[in-house]
Amino acid sequence: MKAVVLASGGLDSTVTAALARAEGFALYLLTLHYGQRHALEVERARQIGRWLNAHEHLVLPLDLQAIGGSALTGNIPVPKDRSVTEREKEIPVTYVPARNIIFLSLALAYAEVREASAIFFGANIRDYSGYPDCRPEFLQAFTAMAQLGTKMGVEGENVTIRAPLLFMTKGEIIQKGQSLNVPFELTHSCYDPTSTGVACGRCDSCLIRKAGFKEAGLTDPIPYAI
């Protein structure tokens, strides 16, 4: 039983991978080095892959900076200190155009070649920042498209897209990770770390993570600049 897991080095994808492992899947991790501001997460993803004892870990470079259009891949500043209301008002500039579509497409190719029956993906619609490509209706449409557009789909061997964290709060995700002994100290969430890799503590991702640990009643082991 094989699963491809999109592993970014972040907290959600690490808990997702740990869940897939707990279900007995052999893990085929896929990490994209896409020109993200926080490329440190790629190194963290490698360390997490070793902790997970992944069967294979593919790290693919893909220059999304050449396409641009996001605070995560370009010169647009990362928003800081936003309230929950501000965060939920609109799709933020940290949205990377079609990123999850691209990543899931690559995961699909990888699953097709390795004959994996599932793709695990850390998407979440609660406590999140309004990304359209994290919604259940998107995942459903992607699955339908994948079935029609691949050899395995045409031959009736469908890959299932699993997003086990989809409806969980950040606190619940952290509690789940805790129960699976996820090494939170290796996970990286900050969109805009300092030059030495310390989390800023003020971007949407840091704020959501901090609130999640509080909700879970646990201590976040990573240092923050603020």
Add this chain to the structure above:
Amino acid sequence: MKAVVLASGGLDSTVTAALARAEGFALYLLTLHYGQRHALEVERARQIGRWLNAHEHLVLPLDLQAIGGSALTGNIPVPKDRSVTEREKEIPVTYVPARNIIFLSLALAYAEVREASAIFFGANIRDYSGYPDCRPEFLQAFTAMAQLGTKMGVEGENVTIRAPLLFMTKGEIIQKGQSLNVPFELTHSCYDPTSTGVACGRCDSCLIRKAGFKEAGLTDPIPYAI
């Protein structure tokens, strides 16, 4: 009026781009250097981009060899001298898992950032080799998924996926190209060229191209090894 065009350097994508230009679109070409056996087509795509007077031409490297699973990106031999019946029997080993899904996803990101209203794509279901990701039902499902998974889709600015060659025979495509003065001598179709870049004349793609020129009553200007 802007269009992203997936430009492989092949005949179909070149005719498609010429059609988009004839409709008055400013062209944003996207070429993937994906580790294909016939990487010569990338250089041809650049030359074609200059002929088209493209507004922008993005050439992205993406290592699909790391994923493998295809005669076009790995060590599986390219089939030769197959009859039409043999070609249409099953999906061939030159199928690259999820390739068009990946390429369209990247085109979608590019279209979203450049605010292009259309993506032109040289897919074709006639005279073809049974690729699932060239079928109209796939393109329809991709469009639905793209609408749900992108910021522009959520905001109601939908990108249209145009495959103007979808139902044409190869002969009709070549006649259309001729009427648009497409420089056929720059286009590359062969899956398995010689080390000096000469078309093998025996792979499915060469056989389909040769039959197409015959059907169109035109002379193919490129040399063949056979």
